[in-house]
Amino acid sequence: MSKGGKNINFKKASAYSGYCEEYLRRKARQGVLKAEKKGRFWQTKEEWLDEFLQRKERRKVVLSKEPSSQYDPETTPGFSVQKEHFLLNKKRFALLSVILILISIFSLLSFLNKSPFTFLADILHFLK
Numbered sequence: 066m067s068k069g070g071k072n073i074n075f076k077k078a079s080a081y082s083g084y085c086e087e088y089l090r091r092k093a094r095q096g097v098l099k100a101e102k103k104g105r106f107w108q109t110k111e112e113w114l115d116e117f118l119q120r121k122e123r124r125k126v127v128l129s130k131e132p133s134s135q136y137d138p139e140t141t142p143g144f145s146v147q148k149e150h151f152l153l154n155k156k157r158f159a160l161l162s163v164i165l166i167l168i169s170i171f172s173l174l175s176f177l178n179k180s181p182f183t184f185l186a187d188i189l190h191f192l193k
Contacts, residue, residue: 092117093109
């Protein structure tokens with residue numbers, strides 16, 4: 066688009082930018098994209114849309130940069146705590162899974178009117 070003060074509606078702005086109209090309207094309401102509301106419709110200027118797109122492009126470049134080589138997860142403070150927390154959650158999940166399985170088995174046994182001990186005895190007898 067050429068630089069200038071030409072007003073364009075969001076349908077044209079959407080076609081140029083590749084963003085949907087609703088996204089551009091939301092950014093305009095948030096004040097991220099400069100725009101004016103004329104009646105019920107939003108309008109922006111070509112230069113304002115270009116500025117918005119350039120800011121989005123700069124943000125993409127910053128976010129896509131590789132992390133610095135000084136970052137080492139093993140020596141980063143708090144990483145070992147996070148690792149321990151993850152392992153603790155993994156153990157809790159395993160324990161809760163076992164408890165849930167046991168509850169399911171006992172519920173099934175009570176539904177079948179069978180004692181858990183006789184059920185265990187049947188299993189042991191079957192394994193012999």
